[in-house]
Amino acid sequence: MTTSELAKKVRYIEITTKKAVTATFAGEYASAFKGRGMEFDEVREYQTGDDIRTIDWNVTARTGKLHTKRFMEERELTIIFLLDLSSSGSFGSGTQSKRELAAEICALLAFSAIKNNDRVGLIIFTDGVEVYIPPKKGSKHVLRLIREVFAFRPGGPDPALTDIGFALNSFSRLYRRRAVVFLISDFLDRGSANAEKPVVVRVDLEESEVYLGESFIYRVQVIGGKNVGIPDTSNFEDFDVRDFPKAWLRYRNTDWLDPDTLELGTNYFFRIVALRTGLLTLPSVTIDVDGKIYSTPEFRIKAELPPPSKHRRTAVRCGCPRTPPQGRTIFPVKAAQI
Known part of the structure; x- marks a missing residue:
C-alpha cells in the first residue's frame, strides 16, 4: 500500500x-459520567499556580522540595x-x-x-x-x-x-x-x-500451631504438566511424615481447603506429626514435573506440649475410617524440648 x-x-x-x-453517540456517551470524582495520577514538583491544598507533605519532607499531587477526573x-x-x-x-x-x-x-x-x-x-x-x-x-x-x-x-x-x-x-x-x-x-500451559505448584497447611504428637495435614497440588512425580519429603527431620489418602478427608475438618480445588490437577496429602517442641521449620518439598524440578516454600510450625488433659490418647483423630474424629489428634511422642 x-x-x-x-x-x-x-x-x-x-x-x-x-x-x-x-449522529449516534453524541450526548448519550457523555451522560453516563456525572460528578467530579478525582483519581490520583502522580506526584511532581510544585509549580507556580498549583493549589497549595494538593501539596504532598510526606514527599516534600523526604526530598526537601515542594511536591504536589496531580489528579485526573x-x-x-x-x-x-x-x-x-x-x-x-x-x-x-x-x-x-x-x-x-x-x-x-x-x-x-x-x-x-x-x-x-x-x-x-x-x-x-x-x-x-x-x-x-x-x-x-x-x-x-x-x-x-x-x-x-x-x-x-x-x-x-x-x-x-x-x-x-x-x-x-x-x-x-x-x-x-x-x-x-x-x-x-x-x-x-x-x-x-x-502453547505449553504453565505449571502451578501450590501447598496448603492445616495448622501452623500444634501440640507435640498432634497430626496435621499438608497438601501439595500440581496443576498442569503431564508427568508429575512424587513429592520428596525425605528432609523432614523434625517431623514424622506419612501418606494420607484423599478419601480420609471426610473424617476431618476441611474448612482450610478450598473445595473447588480438590478435583484440580494432582493432589498429594500427607499426615505430619511434630517430633519435638519449639519453633520448627517445615522444609521445602521438591517435585519433578515433566523433567523440571519445582520447590515449595518453607513453613514455620510452632509445636508445644499438650495440656495435662491431653496427655492421654483420649481424643484420637488418626484419619482411620473406623475411628471417626471427636477431637484433636494426639499421638504419644516423647518430648524433646529445646
Whole structure:
C-alpha cells in the first residue's frame, strides 16, 4: 500500500466514523459520567499556580522540595484497544477485509472517546505483542492509531499465529491502571491452543500451631504438566511424615481447603506429626514435573506440649475410617524440648 493510498483510507475512516459519532453517540456517551470524582495520577514538583491544598507533605519532607499531587477526573476514561492483526485479518469480502473492519471499529470507538476528552491507546498483537502505543488524547493521536493499523504487516516465522492469552497477560503488565479494554479479533487462536500451559505448584497447611504428637495435614497440588512425580519429603527431620489418602478427608475438618480445588490437577496429602517442641521449620518439598524440578516454600510450625488433659490418647483423630474424629489428634511422642 502506497503512502497516498494509506492517507486516503485513513481520511475515509475519519470522515465516516466522525459522522457516525456525531449522529449516534453524541450526548448519550457523555451522560453516563456525572460528578467530579478525582483519581490520583502522580506526584511532581510544585509549580507556580498549583493549589497549595494538593501539596504532598510526606514527599516534600523526604526530598526537601515542594511536591504536589496531580489528579485526573474519574469521568475521563482510558480506552485501550487490543487488536489482533495476524495474517488471518487479510481475509474478507471483495470490498472490505477483516483488518479494514477492525480499523473502522477502532476509529468509531476512538473518536467517540475523544469527544469526551478520554485517552486512547493501542496494542497490536499476533502470537506476541508487536506494537504498543500509550494512551493519549486528541484527534491527531487517533489518526496515528488508524495509520498504525493499516501500515502494520505481521512478521515472524508463522504470521498466522495468534495468542490472545499472551496479549492479555502482557497488557496487565504494561498498563496497571483502570481502563476500558476492547479486544478485537477473529479469535482464530491457534497459538495459545498449542502453547505449553504453565505449571502451578501450590501447598496448603492445616495448622501452623500444634501440640507435640498432634497430626496435621499438608497438601501439595500440581496443576498442569503431564508427568508429575512424587513429592520428596525425605528432609523432614523434625517431623514424622506419612501418606494420607484423599478419601480420609471426610473424617476431618476441611474448612482450610478450598473445595473447588480438590478435583484440580494432582493432589498429594500427607499426615505430619511434630517430633519435638519449639519453633520448627517445615522444609521445602521438591517435585519433578515433566523433567523440571519445582520447590515449595518453607513453613514455620510452632509445636508445644499438650495440656495435662491431653496427655492421654483420649481424643484420637488418626484419619482411620473406623475411628471417626471427636477431637484433636494426639499421638504419644516423647518430648524433646529445646
